[in-house]
Amino acid sequence: MLFSNCSSFRFFCSHCPSSMLHSLPKHIIKRRMLSLSSANMEAESASVLVLCGKSNVENEFALSLKSNNVLRFLDSNPVSICLHSEIRNLHCDSEGFQVDHYMDVLSTSQFGRFLMYSPRLGSTHDVVSHNFGELPIGAVCVADVQTKGRGRSKNVWESPKGCLLFSFTIQMEDGRVVPLVQYVVSLAVTEAVKDICQKKGIQHLDVKIKWPNDLYLDGLKVGGILCTSTYKSNKFNVSAGIGLNVSNEKPTTCLNATLQKLTPVAHELQREDIMAAFFNKFEDLYTVFMGQGFQSLEPLYYKTWLHSGQRVIVQDKNDNQDQVVENVVTIQSTFLFFRV
Numbered sequence: 001m002l003f004s005n006c007s008s009f010r011f012f013c014s015h016c017p018s019s020m021l022h023s024l025p026k027h028i029i030k031r032r033m034l035s036l037s038s039a040n041m042e043a044e045s046a047s048v049l050v051l052c053g054k055s056n057v058e059n060e061f062a063l064s065l066k067s068n069n070v071l072r073f074l075d076s077n078p079v080s081i082c083l084h085s086e087i088r089n090l091h092c093d094s095e096g097f098q099v100d101h102y103m104d105v106l107s108t109s110q111f112g113r114f115l116m117y118s119p120r121l122g123s124t125h126d127v128v129s130h131n132f133g134e135l136p137i138g139a140v141c142v143a144d145v146q147t148k149g150r151g152r153s154k155n156v157w158e159s160p161k162g163c164l165l166f167s168f169t170i171q172m173e174d175g176r177v178v179p180l181v182q183y184v185v186s187l188a189v190t191e192a193v194k195d196i197c198q199k200k201g202i203q204h205l206d207v208k209i210k211w212p213n214d215l216y217l218d219g220l221k222v223g224g225i226l227c228t229s230t231y232k233s234n235k236f237n238v239s240a241g242i243g244l245n246v247s248n249e250k251p252t253t254c255l256n257a258t259l260q261k262l263t264p265v266a267h268e269l270q271r272e273d274i275m276a277a278f279f280n281k282f283e284d285l286y287t288v289f290m291g292q293g294f295q296s297l298e299p300l301y302y303k304t305w306l307h308s309g310q311r312v313i314v315q316d317k318n319d320n321q322d323q324v325v326e327n328v329v330t331i332q333s334t335f336l337f338f339r340v
């Protein structure tokens with residue numbers, strides 16, 4: 001567990017002797033304890049945001065971001081910033097997001113390489129969208145728990161422990177394709193889950209995309225995508241947020257509950273593996289999307305679509321608008337319907 005005030009920090013590890021506090025150099029032990037592990041957060045008021053990079057480049061950026069103290073938060077409680085390198089050896093909350101493991105699995109050249117992690121935050125989406133200009137493209141914010149998780153249409157996104165909760169930055173120039181990027185994000189999630197199951201040699205979890213950007217498993221919602229954008233200096237700044245129930249069975253179902261039913265031997269997917277696999281997939285899919293357009297991804301998208309082959313009734317008004325004609329159609333894609 002990590003207890004820290006990272007701008008001037010103080011640590012306590014529940015697995016280590018309390019003398020741990022005294023073993024830290026004087027200059028890093030200060031008065032106030034600002035933040036706690038997710039398990040102990042309820043009673044306390046402040047949060048911590050840990051900055052970390054995949055390589056020296058992003059770690060140097062993390063250092064300058066911390067020194068300049070430019071990040072702004074909507075959280076009502078203070079958020080203190082620290083570097084992962086400052087706490088690496090002290091952070092032993094086995095239930096918190098394992099930053100080192102995530103970085104080891106990540107193999108991208110841009111997305112997900114600069115990471116902000118918090119055991120508990122209002123909303124990762126707020127962190128990313130309100131600090132867009134201060135962050136590199138591809139920067140990600142991940143939290144163990146959110147207290148003000150946002151869903152689409154002003155819905156609340158329940159964000160308990162076990163749910164993978166993250167948001168990241170994308171920048172686009174062509175406004176015509178901005179609405180389509182949410183489909184690329186959805187596809188990267190489903191492909192990431194497939195990839196992990198394949199690598200583990202287990203039956204793959206058939207996570208489907210319910211248009212426009214819900215993720216379904218066994219007929220229940222297991223995840224959702226939220227993409228928001230602002231326009232500045234001829235660029236679209238897109239914040240993409242993903243919520244995926246990995247091991248939290250409430251409020252619907254989760255990946256690991258289904259996996260338990262499918263596989264005789266216990267297998268559990270980890271949030272860190274999924275997020276790293278997501279960025280590994282997203283970077284490739286995004287390159288195809290930007291280079292060749294969404295058409296190149298359509299075959300894969302419609303294979304993953306919950307609606308392919310679904311039969312629905314389409315109501316048409318005749319030319320005089322006084323008569324409604326109903327047609328049963330089979331959905332092939334968002335644009336194509338075949339009358340049966």
Ligand SMILES: O=C(O)CCCC[C@@H]1SC[C@@H]2NC(=O)N[C@@H]21
Pocket residue numbers: 122123124125126146148149150151152153155157164165166167213214223224225226241242243244
């Ligand atoms: O289905 C939806 O309505 C979209 C839900 C998106 C939730 C994610 S969780 C991580 C990120 N932070 C938020 O506050 N929301 C998104």
